[in-house]
Amino acid sequence: xxxxxxxxxxxxxxxxxxxxxxxxxxxxxxxxxxxxxxxxxxxxxxxxxxxxxxxxxxxxxxxxxxxxxxxxxxxxxxxxxxxxxxxxxxxxxxxxxxxxxxxxxxxxxxxxxxxxxxxxxxxxxxxxxxxxxxxxxxxxxxxxxxxxxxxxxxxxxxxxxxxxxxxxxxxxxxxxxxxxxxxxxxxxxxxxxxxx
Amino acid sequence: xxxxxxxxxxxxxxxxxxxxxxxxxxxxxxxxxxxxxxxxxxxxxxxxxxxxxxxxxxxxxxxxxxxxxxxxxxxxxxxxxxxxxxxxxxxxxxxxxxxxxxxxxxxxxxxxxxxxxxxxxxxxxxxxxxxxxxxxxxxxxxxxxxxxxxxxxxxxxxxxxxxxxxxxxxxxxxxx
Numbered sequence: 001x002x003x004x005x006x007x008x009x010x011x012x013x014x015x016x017x018x019x020x021x022x023x024x025x026x027x028x029x030x031x032x033x034x035x036x037x038x039x040x041x042x043x044x045x046x047x048x049x050x051x052x053x054x055x056x057x058x059x060x061x062x063x064x065x066x067x068x069x070x071x072x073x074x075x076x077x078x079x080x081x082x083x084x085x086x087x088x089x090x091x092x093x094x095x096x097x098x099x100x101x102x103x104x105x106x107x108x109x110x111x112x113x114x115x116x117x118x119x120x121x122x123x124x125x126x127x128x129x130x131x132x133x134x135x136x137x138x139x140x141x142x143x144x145x146x147x148x149x150x151x152x153x154x155x156x157x158x159x160x161x162x163x164x165x166x167x168x169x170x171x172x173x174x175x176x177x178x179x180x181x182x183x184x185x186x187x188x189x190x191x192x193x194x195x196x
Numbered sequence: 197x198x199x200x201x202x203x204x205x206x207x208x209x210x211x212x213x214x215x216x217x218x219x220x221x222x223x224x225x226x227x228x229x230x231x232x233x234x235x236x237x238x239x240x241x242x243x244x245x246x247x248x249x250x251x252x253x254x255x256x257x258x259x260x261x262x263x264x265x266x267x268x269x270x271x272x273x274x275x276x277x278x279x280x281x282x283x284x285x286x287x288x289x290x291x292x293x294x295x296x297x298x299x300x301x302x303x304x305x306x307x308x309x310x311x312x313x314x315x316x317x318x319x320x321x322x323x324x325x326x327x328x329x330x331x332x333x334x335x336x337x338x339x340x341x342x343x344x345x346x347x348x349x350x351x352x353x354x355x356x357x358x359x360x361x362x363x364x365x366x367x368x369x370x371x372x
Contacts, residue, residue, distance in 0.1 A: 004353060007353055009334075010356065011327040011356060012334055012352075015327055015331040017332065039360070043356065046363070050309060050310075052306070053309075054222045054329060055221065057218065057234075060218070067242050068206065068209075070243065071209070132232060162239055
């Protein structure tokens with residue numbers, strides 16, 4: 001086995017996935033070469049460093065809850081039923097729902113196609129200092145709109161495929177404090193995150 | 197577990213999610229660097245598992261099958277976004293392998309390692325991450341990315357060289 005082949009196998013020698021024969025070949029080469037030993041040591045430390053800093057999903061349980069909702073409602077992402085995941089629901093029992101939805105859209109600077117219930121962002125601007133939220137699945141349009149009005153928030157993006165919205169405060173404010181206030185509105189918001 | 201999922205066992209699916217969510221999230225996040233986009237893609241991966249479990253034939257391990265789904269979805273995002281590869285092939289300079297001392301010092305600084313991994317171009321980066329984060333063998337990586345084992349080894353060889361060289365250079369120049 002050439003030196004280049006040995007070097008290519010070093011990461012797998014380190015992670016313990018080589019077969020017996022290859023592992024023995026690498027082990028022998030490493031024993032005979034100070035440069036390879038040095039490289040093995042360096043790669044081990046880099047591997048340890050990488051694993052120690054592995055990213056974690058802060059919203060793992062939320063992700064599972066949404067998955068289970070989707071599969072239980074048989075709401076797999078098809079165009080016909082995609083709107084089932086939108087947080088604002090139109091119910092025949094809910095008088096004035098469409099009016100409230102349109103009002104919210106007007107307030108939020110978005111346009112709505114009522115027949116498709118799709119939000120079309122009116123502005124192409126890319127906001128960065130925004131909060132990202134997801135509404136509780138059962139929240140009504142009025143409750144959501146009232147909460148946004150109360151806290152001086154404007155919808156500038158969304159919903160994403162998973163129902164995330166981006167909210168922009170109308171006035172300068174401390175985003176962390178605002179996020180805490182919104183999190184306390186647990187009947188309205190399922191998830192609130194400050195800009196990263 | 198996959199056979200249970202293919203039979204629409206929701207508890208098995210939840211168990212599968214809890215077992216695979218962390219490594220998959222890390223794998224995707226390291227490529228997209230956006231928690232919301234990562235969450236969306238992760239959701240799509242699990243939906244595909246739910247919908248496609250009956251198609252899993254057991255020719256690879258479940259883990260490599262699912263990582264393969266995630267990898268293809270990440271590539272789709274790259275293609276849609278026209279992502280530019282950030283680091284070229286190995287520069288034509290004389291090879292100066294870092295000393296163990298240099299690498300040791302560098303490896304203690306997470307910033308250097310993270311920055312250098314992020315600078316690798318995607319097809320180099322993915323093999324290093326699968327080898328070092330997930331302890332995949334080169335055969336498993338080959339299954340995940342759909343490339344021959346020889347290609348995986350070549351990419352690992354170059355990625356490793358670039359990584360060590362980058363870390364060493366950052367240490368020498370004091371870049372933080």
